[in-house]
Every structure is written in structure tokens, then in C-alpha cells.
Amino acid sequence: MSEADGIMRLRQPISVTYNWSAGPNATSHLNGLLDGTLVGKRCPGCSLVYFPPRNGVCPKCARILGDDVVVGPRGTITTFCVVNVPFLGQKIKLPYVAAQILLDGADISMQHLIQECEAADVRIGMRVEPVWKDRSEWGPSLENIAHFRPTGEPDRDMGVEAGAS
Amino acid sequence: MARRDVAIVATAQRPNEVGSTLTSVELILPVINDVIAKVGIERQKIGFWCHGSCDYMSGQPFSFVAAVDAIGAWPPIVESHVEGDGALALYEAWVKIQTGECDVALVFSNGKTTSGPIDRILNLQADPYMVTPLWPGFDSLAALQARACLDAGVLSEADMAEVAARSYRDALNNPIAYAKENVTAEQLLARPYTTAPLRAHDCGVPVDGANAIILAAGDAARSLAERPAWIRGIDHRIDTQRLGARSMTESSSAAIAAAKAGVGDDRIDIAELHAPYTHQEILLRRAMNLGEGTHVNPSGGALVSNPAMAAGLARFAEAAESVFSGSADRVLAHCTSGPMLQQNLVCVMEGE
Amino acid sequence: MFTAPLVVAYPYKRTVGTLLSRFFQSLQEGRLEGTKGSDGRVYFPPAEFDPVTGRQLDEWVTLAETGTVVTWAWQSAPQPDQPLERPFAWALITLDGADVPLLHAVDAGDMARIRTGSRVKVRWADERSGGIRDIACFDLLEGAS
Numbered sequence A: 001m002s003e004a005d006g007i008m009r010l011r012q013p014i015s016v017t018y019n020w021s022a023g024p025n026a027t028s029h030l031n032g033l034l035d036g037t038l039v040g041k042r043c044p045g046c047s048l049v050y051f052p053p054r055n056g057v058c059p060k061c062a063r064i065l066g067d068d069v070v071v072g073p074r075g076t077i078t079t080f081c082v083v084n085v086p087f088l089g090q091k092i093k094l095p096y097v098a099a100q101i102l103l104d105g106a107d108i109s110m111q112h113l114i115q116e117c118e119a120a121d122v123r124i125g126m127r128v129e130p131v132w133k134d135r136s137e138w139g140p141s142l143e144n145i146a147h148f149r150p151t152g153e154p155d156r157d158m159g160v161e162a163g164a165s
Numbered sequence B: 001m002a003r004r005d006v007a008i009v010a011t012a013q014r015p016n017e018v019g020s021t022l023t024s025v026e027l028i029l030p031v032i033n034d035v036i037a038k039v040g041i042e043r044q045k046i047g048f049w050c051h052g053s054c055d056y057m058s059g060q061p062f063s064f065v066a067a068v069d070a071i072g073a074w075p076p077i078v079e080s081h082v083e084g085d086g087a088l089a090l091y092e093a094w095v096k097i098q099t100g101e102c103d104v105a106l107v108f109s110n111g112k113t114t115s116g117p118i119d120r121i122l123n124l125q126a127d128p129y130m131v132t133p134l135w136p137g138f139d140s141l142a143a144l145q146a147r148a149c150l151d152a153g154v155l156s157e158a159d160m161a162e163v164a165a166r167s168y169r170d171a172l173n174n175p176i177a178y179a180k181e182n183v184t185a186e187q188l189l190a191r192p193y194t195t196a197p198l199r200a201h202d203c204g205v206p207v208d209g210a211n212a213i214i215l216a217a218g219d220a221a222r223s224l225a226e227r228p229a230w231i232r233g234i235d236h237r238i239d240t241q242r243l244g245a246r247s248m249t250e251s252s253s254a255a256i257a258a259a260k261a262g263v264g265d266d267r268i269d270i271a272e273l274h275a276p277y278t279h280q281e282i283l284l285r286r287a288m289n290l291g292e293g294t295h296v297n298p299s300g301g302a303l304v305s306n307p308a309m310a311a312g313l314a315r316f317a318e319a320a321e322s323v324f325s326g327s328a329d330r331v332l333a334h335c336t337s338g339p340m341l342q343q344n345l346v347c348v349m350e351g352e
Numbered sequence C: 001m002f003t004a005p006l007v008v009a010y011p012y013k014r015t016v017g018t019l020l021s022r023f024f025q026s027l028q029e030g031r032l033e034g035t036k037g038s039d040g041r042v043y044f045p046p047a048e049f050d051p052v053t054g055r056q057l058d059e060w061v062t063l064a065e066t067g068t069v070v071t072w073a074w075q076s077a078p079q080p081d082q083p084l085e086r087p088f089a090w091a092l093i094t095l096d097g098a099d100v101p102l103l104h105a106v107d108a109g110d111m112a113r114i115r116t117g118s119r120v121k122v123r124w125a126d127e128r129s130g131g132i133r134d135i136a137c138f139d140l141l142e143g144a145s
């Protein structure tokens, strides 16, 4: 307990341990990450390809996702931000770029880091590719990808015009 | 403002299980699609969606936001969430319909109760200064209440075992019930204490489950169901959170809620009571004055399958189904929340 | 199917307000103080507001270290973070001078040794930091029940 202005502060840590299940519809996606393949799933209703396959369902159609679809590995930045704010647990040197990346063949974007270029050079439409960690560090996780880096290909038109009103 | 006539017109529940490997979203989605298919309504006609769940069950902050993935929220919908049992979400949906803002509402709830230590997790609902730091667990708090009832002569261990035996036997006829057994009270009394004076059969079995209910007003209800279960009264009352300051041997909040809901106005054919502990069923029957003519928990109740945050709405589903089928005319559905029957929601439904 | 252990933990620090600040301060100093309700009933731990009338309570009463068990339950397999590591009793205990009981643990050793009406005494924690755990548990008063 600490005291300020006569008011006590009661330390009350809480913790609970769960056995977390990723669910059956995430299995092929996570297996894919174990051997370096990016596997999403297609909705049998609207045909959109989800990567990652969220909770195994299409939120537009309220249906369980269907066939596996291999996507990427290259993709396009759909939006991004430059992080300058330090926070608890931060592992990356500031400033860095967090971007939404639409992998080739997928219909929803995923979030990852952009490195190996200046933050100021990152732009919507920029083509990027994954940089994988050493295979010995891999698990069933998108953290197998250290970050994405520019490929040098021409930008893709994302239907966003600079200065358009 | 005149009160609108509102009825339950359809229900869906998934079989209760232990150790489900589905995500919460995968758990919910099929029951929502089932209940919609039962009434054959277009999704867009559902004017309000209300969800009851608890993030601490799944161990995922804001898991209720992810749950929106299960309801097909496109084009955008009107949606709300209650951090509690689905029965409390049903109450919110009933109020929403009363405001006139919608005629049809869908209520759903889910509990992945077995992926974490549920007895420890429920502690987080308790008084954070005086109770949670001791980590008593809800079984031991219920056991304190049971002992007080035993000491006061309100009930006996045999009475408690009788409740369990009847529930386990009734569950044999319920395909979605988890625990079921052809057993007698004498056999149960021969089993050891877990948290004395409670034995294993005195405590509801934690399971993973999900359910959904469609509510509709007036003509909409008549067009969606042959025999809607009309809500004639509904009321929610809460006792003080101070465990020592409320009676251990009676439930005043349940008694008040039952009186306000009109339980005593006529006979009750079936009462689905959300009693996670055997002695609590007896306390609830006494508080609501339920007599011999009322069949309590023909589904087996929360003793045989207790999906946390969904077990109360399950009582509404079971009670309404007995009206749909014509096996009952006037039924009671109840939901409790918090330790030792702290909160009680009581609803009376009738067929026409 | 992929499953993994997941630990969710939060290091909460709660501000407890003026009344409970005094209560936890007194516990830390080894005193037991409750509050008197609108109807004259004494609450330990103190109630900030009267559970019946809602009135803010501020009349303090100092209580004895002894009390009486009004109901109890047997924790045969203690769980993590509970007050005792060997089997013990949970109990609602009314301290002498109080009317409303508190929840705590009784180190009875064996289930056969405790009953409703048993007399108990506070066992203070070796190190006190302000909090209900400053009371380590209660001990049975030998031969007094």
C-alpha cells in the first residue's frame, strides 16, 4: 500500500491461466506458418479470402470459412502509421512503421511492421515482402515474420489519390 | 405508456460439452443461424441484437467485440452487450422493444467455462477489497450459505441430494444436458464431500455452451410462432454485495422479483430456476412460493450443465420451449448472478 | 488443433477512498475498526454506506480480536493464493462488538474441530501492508467453543 493525500492504494494483482484453443478453422493457417506458407481461407458465401482467417468465420455472411487459399508472400501497403510514442513492453526502436498489408490473393489486410527503409519513405500502395526469422525460431505464429520490407516493384494503385477530396 | 406484449418466438441451444476447442465465435455462430432459420426471418428484420458473456471466461479482453463476427453484422446493425448472463441481455432487449425502437430482437449468450479455472475466475465478480484478495471461489461461498441453511433447519443434506437426483434423472431426457445419471438421493449421499457441506452433485457442472433466443412484439410474434411464450412479467433485484449483511437462509431479492413478475398470480406449470447449487434451488422455491404443482427444472437445470453466462438464458429457452410444445401454459424462467444468489431475474411467460 | 497455455494478469492498484483508507491503515497498525450502521449494527469490515439506507457511515467502533463463527465450509484442497496452504475452513465470523460478520479463513487443522459457534481469534500476518490479508487467518480458541 502507498499513501498520497491520506488515500491508500491497494496493490491487487490478479492472474488467471487458461488453456487457449485457436479453434479448428485456424489449424491450416497455423500449420502453414510452421512451414513458411501463408494460408488463408475463402468464404463460401461472398468468396472473400481472409488472411488471417479471423475467428474462422466470415463476419459479413455469418458463415464458417471454407477452402484453404495460399496467399502472398508479397503484398501492398493499404495504410500505415509512424509510431513515435514509447509504451510499456515496446520491443522496437522508435520511430517505426506499423502498416496494414494486403497480401496478394487476400481480400482483407493484416497488420505488420515495415523495416529496412526510412519511415518517411513508406506510402500507401508500396509493395512489400516478408523477412522471415531464422527457422529455428519459428512457431505457429505470424511472429515468424520479423517484418516486411520494400520489394522495389512499382507501387500498386490502391484507388487512393493524393489530395483527392 | 402502455406496455407492449412481447414473446419469445424461437430458441436454439448447442449441446453442452467440456473442453471445447472451438473459439467463442465458432461456438456462437451455429446457434444464431439455427434460431434465425427456425423463424425464417431475414436478418435485416432483426432490429436489435444483444449479447451476454464475460471476457474473463475466454481470457480475451474485448472478446465480445470479436463475437460480432458471429452475427453477420453487414449491413451495420444495432447491437449491445451485457457483461453478464444472456438472461440480462434478454431483459435489455425486452426494454428496447418496450421503447418502440424495434419489434424483433435476437439475444444470445456463450460461456467457454472450461478453458480456465472457473471457480477462481468468478472471484473477480466479488468485492475487490474484502473478498477477492482471499480467493475463496464460488463453491466455498455457496458452501457457507448451505451450512447456514442446514444449521437453521431450512433444509437437510438429504433434501439437497434429492434435488440433485431429480435433476440428474430429468437430464436423461434432455439431449443437450451434459451430466445425467439414473441415481437416487441415497446413492448421492454416500459420495464424499468436496467443499463440505457440499458434495460434487451439489455444484453445477461447468460446461461450454451457447444459446440464442428471438423476442418479438405483438403481431410480429404471432406471425413468427404458432404459440409464442408471452412475457407477462419480468423483474430483476439485487441484494447487498456484503456477504455477511444479507440473510444466508432466504433470498429477499428473489422474493421481490418473483412478486413483481406476478409469479403468485396463478399456478406455475414449469419453473426453470438458475440454481448452480442444490440448496439454492430450495431457497429459490421458498422465496417464490413454488408448490408441488410446479415441475422445477425438467431440463435438469444448471446443476447438470452450467455454462457460465449462458445458463440463465438457457432457462428462458427451456421454459419457452415447453410453452411452444403445449406441454405447459404458464412457466417461470429465472437467472441468478454473483455469489450466493446475489442477483435474481424472474420472468413469467404464458401461452395463449 | 492448436492449444496453448495463456496467462492473463493485471497488476491493479486500487485507490480505496477515505473510509477504507482509514480501515486499512488501522489494520496495518494492528487495530480492528468497524463502522456503525443507521440501525446501530456494527460492520466489520466497515461499510462505507449503509446497505439499507445508503447513508454514508462515519461512526467508528474498535473491536476485539476474538469472535464467533456463524457459518463455515471446509476447503479440503486449498487453491493458489488462498490464505492457507493446508486444508482449512472458510467462515463468516462476527467479531466481539460487531453485528455483521466478515469472510475469512480459520486454521482449524481438521474439519472435526470446527463448528458453527466456535470461538476464534485473529492471527496477524507477520508482515502487514494494508489490506484484508493483514489478517493472516483466524485460530480456534482452545476449549472455548
Ligand SMILES: [Zn+2]
Binding pocket: A043, A044, A045, A046, A047, A048, A058, A059, A060, A061, A062, A063
Ligand atoms: Zn462471406
